[in-house]
Amino acid sequence: EAGVTQFPSHSVIEKGQTVTLRCDPISGHDNLYWYRRVMGKEIKFLLHFVKESKQDESGMPNNRFLAERTGGTYSTLKVQPAELEDSGVYFCASSQGYSNSPLHFGNGTRLTVT
Amino acid sequence: AQSVTQPDIHITVSEGASLELRCNYSYGATPYLFWYVQSPGQGLQLLLKYFSGDTLVQGIKGFEAEFKRSQSSFNLRKPSVHWSDAAEYFCAVYNAGNMLTFGGGTRLMVKP
Numbered sequence: 001e002a003g004v005t006q007f008p009s010h011s012v013i014e015k016g017q018t019v020t021l022r023c024d025p026i027s028g029h030d031n032l033y034w035y036r037r038v039m040g041k042e043i044k045f046l047l048h049f050v051k052e053s054k055q056d057e058s059g060m061p062n063n064r065f066l067a068e069r070t071g072g073t074y075s076t077l078k079v080q081p082a083e084l085e086d087s088g089v090y091f092c093a094s095s096q097g098y099s100n101s102p103l104h105f106g107n108g109t110r111l112t113v114t
Numbered sequence: 115a116q117s118v119t120q121p122d123i124h125i126t127v128s129e130g131a132s133l134e135l136r137c138n139y140s141y142g143a144t145p146y147l148f149w150y151v152q153s154p155g156q157g158l159q160l161l162l163k164y165f166s167g168d169t170l171v172q173g174i175k176g177f178e179a180e181f182k183r184s185q186s187s188f189n190l191r192k193p194s195v196h197w198s199d200a201a202e203y204f205c206a207v208y209n210a211g212n213m214l215t216f217g218g219g220t221r222l223m224v225k226p
Contacts, residue, residue: 003157006157033213033214035216041218042218043158043216043219044216045214045215056213091157091158093158100146100165100208102148105157105158106157107157108157
């Protein structure tokens with residue numbers, strides 16, 4: 001089966017610009033997660049979708065970040081406007097619907113804001 | 115809330131030597147614990163997990179980990195390291211709602 005796919009793999013933008021990251025989960029996985037690793041820090045949870053609904057968005061840093069999952073399939077994470085501190089690697093993961101099912105991660109998108 | 119600590123930021127071992135990466139967690143009940151590995155340019159790959167039962171769990175690539183409740187630890191081990199094991203390793207614990215809390219990671223370098 002195809003794994004979790006993230007696009008783009010790298011993005012370099014200037015401060016104040018907008019960037020949209022995309023994640024295609026494993027087919028049939030109801031749960032979709034976004035995580036972020038800022039340079040030198042831990043991997044931090046951003047938010048969790050169950051199908052198209054936001055289950056938990058407690059990790060979203062501020063209102064410059066907007067995540068959507070239309071139709072319960074792929075998800076996008078938009079950063080508008082981007083700031084320098086948004087630089088890092090953004091990981092997407094998906095899992096099946098049962099409790100404690102393992103998370104499958106994508107390769108991540110490395111975002112650099114200059 | 116649960117937390118995970120990986121005391122070693124960097125570890126260097128010689129190829130063929132044994133390896134142990136430390137992980138300590140903070141959680142009141144029985145934790146669900148994981149080890150992930152990130153190789154250069156790759157995503158996070160699940161090495162192994164512990165939910166319950168036998169406290170010694172086997173994973174992929176010859177790795178194993180032992181859950182020790184008395185020490186709040188879940189250390190990762192491998193008897194003989196290969197150069198391809200050079201990567202960053204992350205210990206993680208489940209929070210409510212299938213949310214993972216990660217440790218800071220341990221970067222493993224392998225000397226020839």
